[in-house]
Amino acid sequence: MPSSIREMLAEANAAVPRLNPAEVRDMIGKGNVLIVDVRDAPELAAGGKLKGAVNASRGMAEIRADPKIRSVPLVIMSASSEAQHAEAAMAAGANFFMTKPFNLTTLKDVITQLMRPPG
Numbered sequence: 001m002p003s004s005i006r007e008m009l010a011e012a013n014a015a016v017p018r019l020n021p022a023e024v025r026d027m028i029g030k031g032n033v034l035i036v037d038v039r040d041a042p043e044l045a046a047g048g049k050l051k052g053a054v055n056a057s058r059g060m061a062e063i064r065a066d067p068k069i070r071s072v073p074l075v076i077m078s079a080s081s082e083a084q085h086a087e088a089a090m091a092a093g094a095n096f097f098m099t100k101p102f103n104l105t106t107l108k109d110v111i112t113q114l115m116r117p118p119g
Contacts, residue, residue, distance in 0.1 A: 004108075060074055060089070060092040060093040060094060061092055061093065063093065064092075064093040073095045073096075073111075073114035073115070074093060074094045074095050074096075075094070075095060075096045075097075075098070075107070075110060075111065075114070076089045076094045076096070076097045076098070077098055077099075077100075077102060077107075078097065078098070078099055078100070079099070079100050080099065081099040081100075085097075086099075095110075095114055096110045096114070098110075
């Protein structure tokens with residue numbers, strides 16, 4: 001078991017296959033991937049919508065509706081500290097919502113708790 005966030009991220013990165021942009025475009029085109037856009041409304045307005053992306057609430061709803069992945073813990077890290085954003089994320093299926101500035105100790109504790117087997 002990793003003893004630090006750095007080790008945890010290194011293990012996660014080692015387990016996730018690296019994709020090049022062409023592979024990502026192909027997956028999006030075939031509908032084999034869910035892209036969740038977590039940007040706040042002002043960022044979205046300034047940068048434009050990502051092709052094929054769904055907003056965070058819809059993305060979480062789709063994850064929770066899929067029997068294969070519905071039990072995957074969802075931790076939302078947001079720049080918004082408005083209660084309505086936290087409430088919307090929790091209602092959509094998030095297990096935890098944290099805002100900037102992020103506290104790595106809290107994040108590690110939350111991940112550790114969420115990764116424990118039930119019971």
